[in-house]
Amino acid sequence: MIGAAADVLRVGNASGFYGDRASAVREMLEGGELDVLTGDYLAELTMLILGRDRLRDPCLGYARTFLRQMEDCLALALDRGVRVVVNAGGVNPAGLASALRELAERSGTPARIAHVEGDDLLPRATELGLGQPIAANAYLGAWGIAACLRAGADVVVTGRVTDASLVVGPAVAHFDWQRSEFDRIAGAMAAGHVLECGAQATGGNYAFFTELAESADLTRPGFPIAELHPDGSSVITKHPGTGGAVTVGTVTAQLVYEVAGPRYAGPDAVLRLDSVELTPQGTDRVRISGVRGEAPPPTLKVSLNSLGGFRNEMGFVLTGLEVEAKAELVRSQLESWLPARPRELRWTLSRLDRPDAPTQEQASALLRCVARDPDPAKVGRAFSGTAVELALAGYPGACLTGVPGEGTPYGVFTAAYVDAALVPHVAVLPDGSREDIPPAPVTEELKDVAEDSADPPGPEREEVRRVPLGLVAGARSGDKGGDAHIGVWVRTAAAWDWLARTLTVAELRRLLPESAELPVRRYLFPNLRAVNFVVEGILGEGAAAQARFDPQAKGLGEWLRSRHLDIPTRLLAPLDPGGEAGA
Structure with a gap:
């Protein structure tokens, strides 16, 4: 004891x-x-x-x-x-x-x-x-x-x-x-x-x-x-x-x-x-x-971490009008000026700008270019220095978010499974003696609980408002290798009935367009009034590879909560802060 x-x-x-x-x-x-x-x-x-x-x-x-x-x-x-x-x-x-x-x-x-x-x-x-x-x-x-x-x-x-x-x-x-x-x-x-x-x-x-x-x-x-x-x-x-x-x-x-x-x-x-x-x-x-x-x-999961190569990143601030055209000019210039093309160049344009903005920052978009290659030379100053060389030869208002630098190594996570009997498990006790721990004596092949893929009945006709999902649902998200997991829950029985019928795989793909072409699985947890989604491959080779600007998908659930859809007005009444409502 x-x-x-x-x-x-x-x-x-x-x-x-x-x-x-x-x-x-x-x-x-x-x-x-x-x-x-x-x-x-x-x-x-x-x-x-x-x-x-x-x-x-x-x-x-x-x-x-x-x-x-x-x-x-x-x-x-x-x-x-x-x-x-x-x-x-x-x-x-x-x-x-x-x-x-x-x-x-x-x-x-x-x-x-x-x-x-x-x-x-x-x-x-x-x-x-x-x-x-x-x-x-x-x-x-x-x-x-x-x-x-x-x-x-x-x-x-x-x-x-x-x-x-x-x-x-x-x-x-x-x-x-x-x-x-x-x-x-x-x-x-x-x-x-x-x-x-x-x-x-x-x-x-x-x-x-x-x-x-x-x-x-x-x-x-x-x-x-x-x-x-x-x-x-x-x-x-x-x-x-x-x-x-x-x-x-x-x-x-x-x-x-x-x-x-x-x-x-x-x-x-x-x-x-x-x-x-x-x-x-x-x-x-x-x-x-x-x-x-x-x-x-009968098997144990194995965490495998490997060096995937080297990466570098440069960001360009695009301010004011013709943002798309400016981004295309940067891309064509950089890719044609590079002395040796890296294995991967990934471009992301984030339209953070808005028309007639009251501040310069609110009038600006961010264009990111991430370079990856097994050869550090291809993503070092040969890459970042070339990006800087565009400063006086490219788009109007050119501005970079960083300075030239060398590439850094990045990792790749994969999971494997091995027979538990092949893995030693040893307790080294305070006196230095060693106690072998045998594998589990009783095992069963893991039975997958089928994902929920049935088409739910159509929503009832009732008064709705087009508002953010987060007004009625909480979410928490994170990474498992290259996959993102998004848990979504609500706090009343009435909201659960609506959530289970409404937040389908198809609706998730609509709300999160980045997942539209990826495999998505959905599972229901009625006792917790929760639904869980697994979005496969959205994180590329895992967090260490930094495939997304949010490499561990920590904000993915909050993005989902910010998206608008039709929610019955009867569900929008305030709840107590502890989330203990049971109606």
């Missing part, structure tokens, strides 16, 4: 990404009661960054910010009796664990450090048919974390585990769950998915933030806590007196974030997102219950 009480385990979060609020660890340790403090430092792009760090120095490859946080707070965590579980080990968890032991010895803090390894498949990439990436990491599960905690670890460092495993592992160790208890494991997965992005569960990045601000201070949102129970249910909350808010709306927003269909697969269980039930339990308290789980698939 980890915490003081057998019937509840209080797990907090202090990081949602590499670069999150550095003071959050101290804030969470000092802000109230906790049994475990977790931190998620990894994302697809982060693995590329850490992989490149390791190429430069084999001793690196972990999140150095966490080490600095422990310099400040390791003794505090031990004094408070709080276990720390993080994936800050990146591509070198053993290196971070060693650095933490040195820190503990240097500071006279008797911390017991453990780590989980086995996810790094780079040495076996060719053998496993994974190509020649610079980082290849399998998503491990929770049982290695649990083994470390059962052995008395104060700090557990992992590499690439699933984000939810940081919460599932402590729950397994505390409640002594068995590997076949899929409903309970899936319940902890749901709580872990809510916690993993930190303040996104307490009002950060929240679609209805202006409503929330009427009753909550959003200046500095607190970080979330999950109170886990033996049956796998949980209550999401935060420390008293911290900023932000926890509502059904904020929890829903995080549950639909970066997921595809109703089956959310992990290495220890499959979480049925369509079973999740949310219930408000007072101020800043939302209960997650009813969660069902299934056996995990």
Whole structure:
């Protein structure tokens, strides 16, 4: 048992990404009661960054910010009796664990450090048919974390585990769950998915933030806590007196974030997102219950990060009249003047200008040209210098947004899947002994829940107004490789009936023309009054390749909310800021 009480385990979060609020660890340790403090430092792009760090120095490859946080707070965590579980080990968890032991010895803090390894498949990439990436990491599960905690670890460092495993592992160790208890494991997965992005569960990045601000201070949102129970249910909350808010709306927003269909697969269980039930339990308290789980698939997902080549970018400001003609002149000049054409030249014209504008900026459009090539010379000053040479020979009012510079390397993310039996999963315990974690004993091939492609019944004849979707619907979006995920939810039963009938794949393509020629999948989550879309390929080769100006699709959902369509006037009445309406 980890915490003081057998019937509840209080797990907090202090990081949602590499670069999150550095003071959050101290804030969470000092802000109230906790049994475990977790931190998620990894994302697809982060693995590329850490992989490149390791190429430069084999001793690196972990999140150095966490080490600095422990310099400040390791003794505090031990004094408070709080276990720390993080994936800050990146591509070198053993290196971070060693650095933490040195820190503990240097500071006279008797911390017991453990780590989980086995996810790094780079040495076996060719053998496993994974190509020649610079980082290849399998998503491990929770049982290695649990083994470390059962052995008395104060700090557990992992590499690439699933984000939810940081919460599932402590729950397994505390409640002594068995590997076949899929409903309970899936319940902890749901709580872990809510916690993993930190303040996104307490009002950060929240679609209805202006409503929330009427009753909550959003200046500095607190970080979330999950109170886990033996049956796998949980209550999401935060420390008293911290900023932000926890509502059904904020929890829903995080549950639909970066997921595809109703089956959310992990290495220890499959979480049925369509079973999740949310219930408000007072101020800043939302209960997650009813969660069902299934056996995990027999394969593990592998994150592959490779160097895709080199890129450079130049921007041209086009002011006033004849913007389209000016853009065409720039394009024809640059492409004909280049001494060697890069493999890819991608042009984007953003019509930010408007007629008879009161300021010069409002009268201007932005033309961007992105060059990519395996040869850095083709996208270096040969490219950017040529763009500058157009300054006195091109369109009237020529203005560039940057200066000439060399190209920079960019990464490509791809996902692969390998038999779980081929991936070692090892818990390195505080005494240095090693415990092999076997793969899941019971697995099932992942059954895809069919996307919702049926033509819904036509809308009823009623009074409508043509207004932005965001007046009735929230959204949160993000990236998975080259795909974008957009979760859209509403807050009443009447709005859900309308949303499910109206926001079809065809309507999404109309509202977001950039998706018109791409494969789009739609899934329904009636319990959450949410619909999720997967737009395949809109991010090209992934966030690191920067195919779009918003390479991680974080603003895609807000663009969707800003688009106008016919909405029944009966749905446009104001709702309470907490989003708890049930009518």
